[in-house]
Amino acid sequence: MNTWEARMKETVERELGFQVELVHEGLARVLVPKMDLYLREDKVYEPAWAPVFYNPRMRFNRDIAILFARAYSAHWKSNGKEREPVIVEPLAGTGVRAVRYALEAGAQVVANDIDSSAVKLIELNARINNVSDRLQVFQLDxxxxxxxxxxxxxxxxxVDIDPFGSPAPYLDAAIQSLGRRGVLALTATDTAPLTGTHLRALRRRYDVEPARTAWEKEQAVRILVGYVIRRAASYGYGTRILLAYYADYYVRVYVELLKGAKRADESLNTLGYGGYCPGCGYTGYISKYTTRCPYCGHELQRIGPIYTGPLCDKEMLDHLLREAHKSEWLAEHERVISFLEAYREECEIEKPYYRIDKICSILRRNMPKINQIVNKLKAHGHKAVRSTYDPRAVKTTAKHSEFLKILSEL
Ligand SMILES: C[S@@+](CC[C@H](N)C(=O)[O-])C[C@H]1O[C@@H](n2cnc3c(N)ncnc32)[C@H](O)[C@@H]1O
Incomplete structure (x- = not known):
């Protein structure tokens, strides 16, 4: 820490009444609440206890956000011209993400938080990183x-919405803030409803017929994307799913909205219902009226409407990978590259993943090695990958009957 930063730290601590420390993340140096002071009994830092929210476990989420902003502004502008992207972060916490957008993606940023200490930290962090001229700060709801x-x-x-829990309460205002085209980047940490653990909350919050499938993390992503598509359509926007994934304990989606009634109608056509059969492990998309497993006739777990299309745009993934290779400063550079490479392949398979442990328990058999299953599926001419969603999961284009046959041969 240089003398000037040390003076800033002293000023913050005096004015805000809590201790702070300087952390490095990406190219940014930011003052955040001193993490050692907010440890749980098991000595793990609890960000929700700190006076202003900073979570180092979200570095990967922020790394991808930076890459996305770089890739989107460089290659995806409708007028074909590269210009500084305008990024709005309405729930900015310490401002680490906002500062990184300004520093690492050359963006003009609007950062906001309802909390006065957060706003103070955002302003100071902008000064420490010399980006005050790129960052407008507000204290509003x-x-x-x-x-x-x-x-x-x-x-x-x-518009990057990174809230406590669900982004749903901010979605309508975020959509209406866009012009003819723009991206919603949303984080959802309310994974208990989204994965089907809290069924009533899932129904209330995302307006879906709730269920708990064996592909619960993919279900979470597809519910959130489906909800964005429906809300966007009601304001006359079509949607392009550029990237939607599950990592650690959250869902993250990047959806481009484009004005147009026809586009909105087409996007609504990508919605459908997901099914899971606890009797035979069937996993797939079904019609709204299907109640019985198409394979064994057992009663299905049915969820929807959800998004049924690809969870990333391959061209966008290529841009992200190119940017990632150029951005060695990222906080979790290696993890970002290996995730993007794996996800690029996984996205080609639209059918939800199989949880191999669950299906083997239904079939009352030992679990073969995941790589063995993937290789055998490939040898039979199907697309197949280990899923990034769950170490016990496989995604494949094989039909259920074919999948069971191949599994039984191992
Ligand atoms: C999860 S934290 C944001 C973390 C931040 N985006 C990052 O990457 O580090 C959520 C923030 O939202 C703020 N907040 C909560 N309700 C709000 C509201 N209604 N309007 C604006 N900010 C709000 C909280 O003060 C908190 O700083």
């Missing part, structure tokens, strides 16, 4: 900020 953006002539390229 997130929805108030979003609904006031047009009046301020701010038309975001990307």
């Amino acid at each position: 997130a929805n108030e900020l979003l609904s006031g953006l047009k009046r301020k002539s701010v038309y975001p390229d990307i």
